[in-house]
Amino acid sequence: MKATQFYFKTRKEISKDEVAISAVLLTKANFIEKLTSGVYNFLPLGLRVIKKIEQIVREEMEAIGGQEILMALLNPRSNWEQTGRWDSFKALFKLRSKYGSWFALAPTHEEIITPMVKNYIYSYKDLPLYLFHISDKFRDEPRSKSGILRGKEFIMKDLYSFHQDEKDLENYYEKVKKAYQKIYKRCGLKAYVVEASGGTFSRFSHEFQVLTPAGEDIFYHCSHCGMNRNKEIMENTKKCPECGHKIEELKGSEVGNIFKLKDKYSQAFDLNYRDEKGEIKPVMMGCYGIGISRLLGVIVEANYDAKGIIWPKETAPFQYHLIGLFKGIKKEDKEIKKQTDLVYKQLIKKGLEVFYDDRESVSSGEKLVDADLLGLPQRIIISEKTLKNRSFELKERKSNRIKIVKLKDISKII
RNA sequence: CGGGGGAUAGUGUAAUGGCAGCACGAGUCCUUUGGGAGGAUUUAGUCCGGGUUCAAGUCCCGGUUCCCCGACCA
Numbered sequence: 001m002k003a004t005q006f007y008f009k010t011r012k013e014i015s016k017d018e019v020a021i022s023a024v025l026l027t028k029a030n031f032i033e034k035l036t037s038g039v040y041n042f043l044p045l046g047l048r049v050i051k052k053i054e055q056i057v058r059e060e061m062e063a064i065g066g067q068e069i070l071m072a073l074l075n076p077r078s079n080w081e082q083t084g085r086w087d088s089f090k091a092l093f094k095l096r097s098k099y100g101s102w103f104a105l106a107p108t109h110e111e112i113i114t115p116m117v118k119n120y121i122y123s124y125k126d127l128p129l130y131l132f133h134i135s136d137k138f139r140d141e142p143r144s145k146s147g148i149l150r151g152k153e154f155i156m157k158d159l160y161s162f163h164q165d166e167k168d169l170e171n172y173y174e175k176v177k178k179a180y181q182k183i184y185k186r187c188g189l190k191a192y193v194v195e196a197s198g199g200t201f202s203r204f205s206h207e208f209q210v211l212t213p214a215g216e217d218i219f220y221h222c223s224h225c226g227m228n229r230n231k232e233i234m235e236n237t238k239k240c241p242e243c244g245h246k247i248e249e250l251k252g253s254e255v256g257n258i259f260k261l262k263d264k265y266s267q268a269f270d271l272n273y274r275d276e277k278g279e280i281k282p283v284m285m286g287c288y289g290i291g292i293s294r295l296l297g298v299i300v301e302a303n304y305d306a307k308g309i310i311w312p313k314e315t316a317p318f319q320y321h322l323i324g325l326f327k328g329i330k331k332e333d334k335e336i337k338k339q340t341d342l343v344y345k346q347l348i349k350k351g352l353e354v355f356y357d358d359r360e361s362v363s364s365g366e367k368l369v370d371a372d373l374l375g376l377p378q379r380i381i382i383s384e385k386t387l388k389n390r391s392f393e394l395k396e397r398k399s400n401r402i403k404i405v406k407l408k409d410i411s412k413i414i
Numbered sequence: 415c416g417g418g419g420g421a422u423a424g425u426g427u428a429a430u431g432g433c434a435g436c437a438c439g440a441g442u443c444c445u446u447u448g449g450g451a452g453g454a455u456u457u458a459g460u461c462c463g464g465g466u467u468c469a470a471g472u473c474c475c476g477g478u479u480c481c482c483c484g485a486c487c488a
Binding site: 368 | 420446448484
């Protein structure tokens with residue numbers, strides 16, 4: 001992709017209202033733009049990362065049998081009345097049609113998926129079933145904060161599982177836990193699996209926490225036995241309740257949460273099945289969420305330096321940042337541009353994701369600074385200096401390691 | 415929802431109740447080019463609605479909206 005044909009514009013200064021480092025960097029580098037409190041637009045760069053994250057999530061969900069669906073976001077009031085959450089879910093966005101009927105903007109999808117699968121699950125032969133959904137979610141948060149880490153509209157993946165009994169639910173729950181760990185690892189993050197309360201869903205749940213000062217959760221961690229427990233469900237103590245060793249208090253951002261719903265929603269919607277003996281039994285359910293847009297923010301919170309973002313390979317919007325250092329005034333510049341164009345064509349032909357800063361009226365310094373801010377994993381520089389040796393410079397954003405590569409060896413860097 | 419602080423040009427900031435100014439950005443021209451270059455020139459602003467006053471960015475009332483702390487967080 002050529003910069004001059006892309007929605008690409010960096011900013012030195014942005015509104016002072018933005019305080020979270022992820023929101024500052026993502027705004028400066030033109031990944032996101034705030035519409036209003038807790039609501040952001042995802043620009044081409046930001047959307048590319050969102051899609052990368054979604055793809056990772058999609059692959060890992062499909063690997064454990066998940067099938068993707070897309071449920072409606074505009075929900076009729078009756079579904080929410082059925083579970084009592086029309087009144088009890090405080091963050092529910094409610095809106096009234098000018099013709100009189102009431103709707104909710106979906107904050108989660110138990111109220112939709114449970115009655116939906118009633119038309120599919122009749123017998124034990126139809127179980128287990130795993131369906132997931134990636135879409136915007138709406139929550140009327142009393143206080144949005146920290147850029148895209150906590151908003152009123154955000155992107156979330158929710159997986160719902162349906163089982164014959166609790167044992168099958170337990171087994172799958174553990175499978176999901178492992179799949180989640182893979183997802184975070186691929187996103188370049190280390191996530192702690194933390195025991196937490198289940199809110200109104202279940203007695204307990206597991207949260208996936210990534211350490212960051214911008215996070216909102218405090219949890220206790222025991223480095224001796226590996227116990228992780230959210231502060232909200234633990235008595236004030238300095239000793240591990242499991243092994244007695246000293247524990248530490250950590251601050252994290254919740255990037256996932258999984259629950260054993262058991263029959264809570266099956267009961268509300270009469271979701272039952274017939275077992276081998278013909279007996280009617282409630283379907284056991286689990287639900288599993290990952291905040292996709294929050295992940296975008298958390299990845300930045302966990303991967304940046306004074307110059308800008310440092311994208312982990314799998315979530316980078318592009319892999320290579322190609323720069324030709326010239327402005328087109330001197331005779332030599334024509335040769336630099338020609339060579340850079342050529343390298344771009346070669347890389348594109350190989351199917352690589354290249355961001356080519358082909359701006360001609362921008363100083364070298366600005367191109368380099370923008371490259372650091374953007375934070376793509378690899379930077380390729382062609383200049384008068386490198387062309388003297390018929391070569392280019394390959395620099396890794398994360399380590400700052402530089403390799404000088406001959407132009408004719410370009411295919412070897414891949 | 416409780417408490418606190420804001421809203422002046424795209425951004426950041428000035429202006430005792432008395433001509434709305436500066437910097438960055440953006441446009442044009444000239445020079446410059448391996449770490450956010452220099453000069454010339456142009457551009458663009460008082461959140462909305464009332465009120466007080468000869469005069470309101472400034473004072474008063476109402477609204478909208480943003481940020482921070484806390485509560486909430488399925």
